[in-house]
Amino acid sequence: MHVEAETRDVAWERRTELPLFYASLVFLAGYAVRVLVPAHSVWRDIAGLAVLVTWLAFIVDYLVRLVLSRARPLRFVRRHWLDTVIVLLPTLRALRMVKVHDAVMAKRRDHPRRGLYPRVITYAGLSSVLLGFSGSLGIYHSERQDPQSPIRTFWDSVWCVVQTLTTVGYGDVTPVTPVGRLIAIGLMICGLGLLGAVTGSFSSWLIQIFRRDDEEEPPGKVRPPGAPQ
Incomplete structure (x- = not known):
């Protein structure tokens, strides 16, 4: 070959x-x-x-x-x-987290490779943490000098970024400077992708587990309603 x-x-x-x-x-x-x-x-x-x-x-x-x-x-x-x-x-x-994880696993050849769904959730989770922290710093750096901005502390910036990444968007704390809004736009785009990857992978993982349990169930065995598992 x-x-x-x-x-x-x-x-x-x-x-x-x-x-x-x-x-x-x-x-x-x-x-x-x-x-x-x-x-x-x-x-x-x-x-x-x-x-x-x-x-x-x-x-x-x-x-x-x-x-x-x-x-x-x-x-x-x-x-x-x-x-x-x-x-x-x-x-x-942090957007290169996939390649970083592959590089780590390449150095640990004695460890078995994890399944697809845990890997996707790990990638998305680590990327969210690093991007969220970076975005919080960037928004706070750009907003704290503007007297019209409601973001006065780093915690305000973290709260704004969490709302943005999770697509909740309460609107109580929002950036007003051009740089802060550009960072927020980037976080919105990344948040949609990361949230979709996590929820989709988690749902598929649960479906796979339930399907495996159904296949392992002995044929013809029907539990009465309210019976213990």
Whole structure:
């Protein structure tokens, strides 16, 4: 059986996926410190340096993959549009959670691969947490300076993001700045996809379990109403 050889850009991506994911957590932590810690603090300067270094790492990775792919720049951008967006906005790296999880499992070959439904729920859950935290920071950063904004604390921002991701939308706390509304629009789109993935997978998983129980039930056995299971 002929197995297609792994290309250089794919091999590079496989080897750097986990280190870059850890770098994205450092970036997110640094960004959180920049947003939440008061000004004129040495921790803000350290966090700013961490953000800059990790961002440069993402840019270098993108350029290396572009060179290794030997593709024209415009074609590479079209084929890897999500990676391009992530380079511009590293806080969106949670959208690559599927590849991160696959990279983790590839290093743990002795562990059995989990089923489809638990994997989808795990992907969506982790992505929701990371995107929610990133969105909360972004909205708070853009809204706190506007006197017309009802978002005055980080908790207000978290409450707004939870409403947006879950598509509840009470409307008691909403962003008013252009940047805050753009972040909210992105969270709405991601929330619809993540919520649909979780609910659909959970429903399919329950149906699969009930169908398996029905198939294991001995034929001709009928329980009387109210009988214990």
